[in-house]
Amino acid sequence: MYIPEADFEQLIRTLSEARSRATELAASIGARLGTEHQLAELANTASLKIENVLREVRASATDSSDIATGLAELQGALQTETQPVTPAIVNPSERMPIGTETMANFAAQAGLETEHWLPMFVNDLTSQLRISGGVTFEVAERLLQQRKDDFLRDFLISRRMYRTYPHLFPELQGHMRPPEGQTISH
């Protein structure tokens, strides 16, 4: 589900020219046969459909650009944000709480929501530790990658849902969009 920028440019150029030509054809036919003639109506319909596709392609091109920028920001932010927070609770010598309690404790200590990716990742690690009695670097990397993938997928779905169905998010209606260039806080 990806359209390269070059394809967008080609589509927009082709459709823009087609719209102009269809409009000229509709005008020529309307002038000679009358605007209510079947041929004039067909030409107008074709012109409108070209216009609709052009508008949707332009919107998709804008969304695609936003997503590319957003993903780049997210990737960068994920890399930097993982640095400062140290999961101090993961200490084998301490008695380890289990399940959601682990997550809630860690989230509270780190000042994060329990659904933030980091407490959930820590919970994944501790769960793995309980199940297998140890955690290798490879397992930790895989769990982190899964959290990262989940985060990116949830983010894209949430943004699409909000844009498509803003009325389902009345609590966000009064909020302004983040200023240009501001990274997304996660």
Add this chain to the structure above:
Amino acid sequence: MIIDSRELNDLTRRATDLMSETADVPRILRNRLGEEHQLAQAAEEMQGSIESFVRELRCFDVSAQTVVADTFEGT
């Protein structure tokens, strides 16, 4: 409210060019987004609409000639 055959031929040619130039649009969108995507389907509808227009223009070419011939016969 009349159109001569030369004008009609010119309009038909221009409409056929339009149809040819936009033929790749549905294919590109279908390949990139899948047949079920709304944009790919909108592009298919667009192309279908252009094809209907061209088909009617080509048909009108024949009937228009008949109408002109009948008119001349009646005068």
